[in-house]
Amino acid sequence: MTINQALIAATQKLQKNKISSPNMDAEILLLHILKKPREYLFTYPEKKLTKIQIINYKLQINRRIKGEPIAYITRHKEFYGLDFFVNKNVLVPRPETELMVEEVLEHVTHNTQHTTIIDIGTGSGCVIISLAKLLKFEIRNQPARGWSASGGKSKIRYLAADISSKALYVAKKNAKFHGVNKNIKFLCGNLLEPILNNLKHLNNPKNLTIITANLPYGWNSWKNNCSMDTIGLKFEPPIALFTENRGLKIIENFLKQIKQIINSQKINFNSNLLLLIEFDPRQTIMLKKLIKKILPNAKFQIKKDLRGYDRLARISI
Ligand SMILES: C[S@@+](CC[C@H](N)C(=O)[O-])C[C@H]1O[C@@H](n2cnc3c(N)ncnc32)[C@H](O)[C@@H]1O
Structure with missing residues (x-):
């Protein structure tokens, strides 16, 4: 599965489950898995994800679908332009x-x-x-x-x-x-x-x-x-x-x-x-x-x- 395919599948799943910002959430979670800046998604859309990355991404998308705040999944939240660890x-x-x-x-x-x-x-x-x-x-x-x-x-x-x-x-x-x-x-x-x-x-x-x-x-x-x-x-x-x-x-x-x-x-x-x-x-x-x-x-x-x-x-x- 490529970056692009993973993003499309995740966005559709989040949308179907009435998550209010499906595109953004799918991107944030994939970036969290890849540990890369946002440009990476658009520079390498055809790059293949590893099996482990696909499993982890699916697990995180499922947590999001159950309503868990994205900040608890990524363990980060921006506040006043600064990055904070949260749990x-x-x-x-x-x-x-x-x-x-x-x-x-x-x-x-x-x-x-x-x-x-x-x-x-x-x-x-x-x-x-x-x-x-x-x-x-x-x-x-x-x-x-x-x-x-x-x-x-x-x-x-x-x-x-x-x-x-x-x-x-x-x-x-x-x-x-x-x-x-x-x-x-x-x-x-x-x-x-x-x-x-x-x-x-x-x-x-x-x-x-x-x-x-x-x-x-x-x-x-x-x-x-x-x-x-x-x-x-x-x-x-x-x-x-x-x-x-x-x-x-x-x-x-x-x-x-x-x-x-x-x-x-x-x-x-x-x-x-x-x-x-x-x-x-x-x-x-x-x-x-x-x-x-x-x-x-x-x-x-x-x-x-x-x-x-x-x-x-x-x-x-
Ligand atoms: C609404 S949260 C705010 C956390 C943080 N100030 C923020 O803005 O994200 C309220 C915080 O108050 C703490 N808290 C609740 N009751 C308290 C009390 N009686 N004395 C001191 N802290 C309390 C909670 O543990 C929690 O961390």
Whole structure:
């Protein structure tokens, strides 16, 4: 069987099984088997595949037909232009989460304060690693933009936490791959609890603290109503996706932790705390109510994603 024949057969099979992007998926999986760049498919369409390659390709096409996300089959996902390793212990990074990275970049590049960036529910580490890598590059190349290299020492601290030690294993692997493992401290535990044991990172009131939180916000009726487009969710770790109270329970707990920290005066944020929380557009009204109830003095804005849907709560305290 040649490359061209394999592609045609796989595309037809995926199409017949209602996979939404059959051409692209057939190409990505074949390239994954061949370990070649995309041009190879069109330069050598008559090249014969080996028996092993054909068997592996058929196995992978069958996994895709059952709805498994392509990222779990290839073990890679691109996020913010960077390549991330993923496995079944982490959520596949979503394009809409890139908005969170954009917001942080926007905020820190216009700010000269020492900064701590904390990523809660880090999963594959895509958010904090993208930030650490991009800001490292920014500091090295554009010291004039307010981020002096200060003798080669970055003015930004990076902390990342997750309740799943298996997810943290993946995040650390990705940090190493991107050369930022020495810049990020990874901690295991419930929401901010592991960070509170590392208060030395936070309690300088002159520092800016930014917390990114893409926590689980899926809910039961959504889970049970999986269409062909969302069927891949059943392959992802439930701990990364679902929670009670119409998907807002964990975000509510997180906001309550912030309130407790402020009330206990353990940390003096001194108007220097920025929270970025991702959510589902159908939760906007409920989330606004929660923020007003738990953090009545906070200023907040809702940001839309590229498709025009409410996606990010930006809370300043
Ligand atoms: C929606 S995933 C997001 C992963 C990653 N930030 C991303 O954007 O791809 C949520 C992550 O939160 C973690 N998580 C769930 N409950 C948590 C909790 N109570 N405390 C800390 N992390 C939690 C999950 O293990 C999962 O990795």
